[in-house]
Amino acid sequence: MAENNVETTGLMGWVDRRFPLTKMFKEHMSEYYAPKNFNFWYFFGSLALLVLVIQVVTGIFLVMNYKPDARFAFESVEYIMREVPGGWFIRYMHSTGASMFFVVVYLHMLRGLFYGSYRKPRELVWIFGVGIFLCLMGEAFFGYLLPWGQMSYWGAQVIVNLFSAIPFIGPDLSLWIRGDYVVSDATLNRFFSFHVIAIPLVLIGLVVAHIIALHEVGSNNPDGVEIKQGPKDKYGRPVDGIPFHPFYSVHDIVGVAGFLIVFAAIIFFGPEMGGYFLEYNNFIPADPLKTPPHIAPVWYFTPFYTMLRATTSDFTWVLSAAAAVAALALFAKGKLSGIWRLAVPAILIIVAILMKTLDAKFWGVVSMGGAVVILFFLPWLDHSPVKSIRYRPSWHKVLYGIFIVNFLILGWLGTQPVNATFTLMGQIGTVIYLAFFLLMPVWSRLGTFKPVPDRVTFRAH
């Protein structure tokens, strides 16, 4: 048999004739040209990958001592914390890693939002990314039941019961998910299986797809200009690009070092982070007869949790009215063609009516789920002629600012007990969050845009 021709010799040559190792390294590292004007926002992608590795490795070691059994789960976590040599360190790495995963992923997504990294041709990069975000939420939720503390138990109870709000099939569906009439040993076992096998497999697959899609279309950059369309050198390489390795691989190590300082500080000095990373009620074993006086999800779910709580039956009047106004506006404007011109407003009117006929509970679940699902559609909601926030009208930056502050307020509200003022604030916040995305097709094209340069802006340093 003829062997493949390769440039490498020796052992690497032997491998390369059988497996495209050097080819892959070139494609994804040493000959992957990334724009040269990346700023610190571009640390968070590689940091997310680092946290994924931390979670997988610490997870493997935790499973060696953890028992997924309602009778022993709580005890086995305490055993890891007190008696397994170094167990506390591995577990705190895992629990801190969970929160830090969301920190870096939220910042990574915000970067995408700022620089239009979801715009054509990067729609699939973004969609795989939102898929990763969903998997992370699943991992966090399933994993949170495992210590079998009070928060684990009642958090799972609430989230599984979310599904019972779906009309007709809901109650049977939540029974099917729990595998029992209450959250029990059966639920713990299946959540364990999802947490350690099913979701991680999907997650890793999506991460690979995310990176392959990214390397196919090339990285965006803070200016939102395509380096592939810019000038090229005599080898056909974009002059505004630099090889990922060694330039960004080394650059990212700086980010890793900074991140690990923060990460280690949390593990050693404040692994509970004042009850935000590890909730105090979760140090009490699960008691099916008593809900803790104040329950709140972990911080990374609280913005969405606030939207769930904000949807009362009065608030569905607001949502219903919004759907009706949208129907009228779409019909009057007549941008849609053919059957859609009638169908879309008709569907919106039906939704507006259902808002008042189905339980507010169901719509709470819909607004919470919708707040995440809407991210999938971002590439098609944004109609701005420029990608990057740098060249958008100044008031767009104000809108982004409002969106960020609003998201933080929603998150804070989710950690607080309910009262009338906070419910109203949550409702206003929910409207702002949803309006930011749903009205994006309108506002994103308004205003005076600044001229986009042909080349990336870069100052050598």
Added chain:
Amino acid sequence: MSQNPTQSDEQGAVDPNLPPDPSRRFWVASACTLGGVAGVATAVPFVGSFAPSEKAKAAGAPVEADISNLPEGQMMVVEWRGKPIWIVHRTKAELADLPKHDAELADPKSQRPGFTPQFAENEWRSRKPEYFICIGICTHLGCSPTAHFQTGAQPGLPNDWPGGWLCPCHGSTFDLAGRVFKNKPAPDNLEVPPYAFSPDGSHVMIGVDEYPNKA
């Protein structure tokens, strides 16, 4: 079959210009369909394994509680099917207050199906007016509300609070008959389980419609 007879191994791969062979198309489609059916059929037991096991289904035996020592104005909790069951001994004053706030309730007459058995379709939602028994699980998302029997203004509750329960999770409030207040996340009144009192009234059995005849 109907392959071009001039094709043979020595001449290399199949000619790309060869017209599609309808008989092969049929077999490819059939194989895919049957394989798909088999795949779906195999998924059935996997999906089915998620349903409650026989053991979980059998764990619903009735439980009995001694209420002879439960003082007026107090509540006790027993576990039935893994859920908290509240037994409240209501005072005369609390019973008299029940109809006063009907206008603030979402379903004062407990007419929505599925939460109130026939025997409890009355103002006090129980067999005996003084004893209120319900499943202590909020009809919103399944937290267990906390008792706030003290009337009047207090943190997190309205100023004219008539006494009842507050769900810590999403703020739903229930009166002393487990009826939900309007414009709260919980859509329904607290569920009343089947139960029966012993003939001497000292015990109550949860999970049965008639007290078993203990000989």
